[in-house]
Amino acid sequence: MLTRGSRLALAITLILTIGAGCGASLAQSHFDLAVAAFERGDYDATIAGLEPAIRAGRPSGRVYTLLGWALLKKGDLARARAEFERSLRLEPEDANAFYAHEGLGWIAYKSGDYSGALAAFARSLKLSPGYPNSLDGLGWSHLAKGDLGRAEASFEQSLKRAPGNLEARRGLGFVAYHRGQWQQAIKRFQAVLRQDRRDNLSRSALGWTYYYAGDYQRARPIFLELTRLEPTWADPWAGLGWTAARQGQTAEAQQSFRTAMGKSAGYVATPELRKLVAERPGWVDLWRDLGWALYQQRAFAAAEGEFRALVVVHPNDADGLRGLGYSLYMLRRHREAIPVLRRSLELGPTLAPVREQVEIPGSARLHPILSDAGSTLAWSHFHAGDFAVALQHFRAVTERHPDWADPWSGLGWTLLKLGNRVEAEGAFGRSLQAEPSYPDALQGLQALRKAAQ
Secondary structure, three states: OOOHHHHHHHHHHHHHHOOOOOOOHHHHHHHHHHHHHHHOOOHHHHHHHHHHHHHHOOOOHHHHHHHHHHHHHOOOHHHHHHHHHHHHHHOOOOOOHHHHHHHHHHHHHHOOOHHHHHHHHHHHHHHOOOOHHHHHHHHHHHHHOOOHHHHHHHHHHHHHHOOOOHHHHHHHHHHHHHOOOHHHHHHHHHHHHHHOOOOHHHHHHHHHHHHHOOOHHHHHHHHHHHHHHOOOOOHHHHHHHHHHHHOOOHHHHHHHHHHHHHHHHHHHOOHHHHHHHHHOHHHHHHHHHHHHHHHHOOOHHHHHHHHHHHHHHOOOOHHHHHHHHHHHHHOOOHHHHHHHHHHHHHHOOOOOOEEEEEOOOOOOOOEEEEEOHHHHHHHHHHHOOOHHHHHHHHHHHHHHOOOOHHHHHHHHHHHHHOOOHHHHHHHHHHHHHHOOOOHHHHHHHHHHHHHHO
């Protein structure tokens, strides 16, 4: 949230006040290069440039403040926090300390700690009364806590100090948006975009404001433009989905929602969408797709929530039950998963396999596998300690799918638990025939050798 103007102010202040804090002129030179790198947005060069300044002598708190900002810009919140705190421990009353407090405010804000953010921004303002960036921080934090009055007051105070501050103007647009004052919000977002056509956050907000005002004809082209300007965003595709749904264009709505899910299922999975799909029986496929998109994106708790809601409305939906069972399994609630997966198999024994990526203990990456309700049921019994039952299921799965590496490995581990080392070795071997170097099978063979010692 640090604007170019405030970054320049930060850089100028640091240059002018570095004084004797860095000691050697070599350190000063490195610091100046780091400031220049920060100004052009090269945060890796900023960090690299500060290292010699730190090594050359006892650095001032300002060095750590700039390092903290570079790390914050790179998204490394934990390291940025450590550097800001180090700066404040060294020189809590330094003229630039308010920048460190501001940085801590934005870290708290990004972490969802809005009360902590308010406290940090207040400390920044105590040291530098009227500092616009920290007033903006107060505004956004109050807005996140739903205190629209205080948010509005903070943004307005920021504008008095810096009349051209787009951050505050955008904030006032969101205050009107959250109040449902659609026409006022439209005017404010339009004014921001007149000043900065690159502000796609305000462009998105303008599209949603038109949508909630019921002006779908104006909302749609804005969302379409955003799909081109921000190709990784789920937001404009969700906007297109909702706009098409309100206009009765079912096929376009569902396709747009699916595109949004592929980018971020968690962004799309709102209570409003759940209500929409629950009220429209013909949309159950989209509801399933949402649950599976959450699952594949490893948002297992959210996937459980969608699948559980789905099977309340559609209690005999085999794939919805399967998704619920898979989600419970990934949440390590194996005994809860067992009856759900059994019911799924009863209702839909021939469902298409699931392509997924799984964690294998001891392996650094996720591994792609094919699975079905039967194989996941087998693993659920295994992790619940029901090895005899797991053995039956793994044998059945390997008979149906002899080319799947994962159930062969599961069979090997189950046989090993039951003390049948000879058959276990054969099962691990079959797993490696299906997929050479499959980590779970290799670990199984290692466990066999260890057990034989």
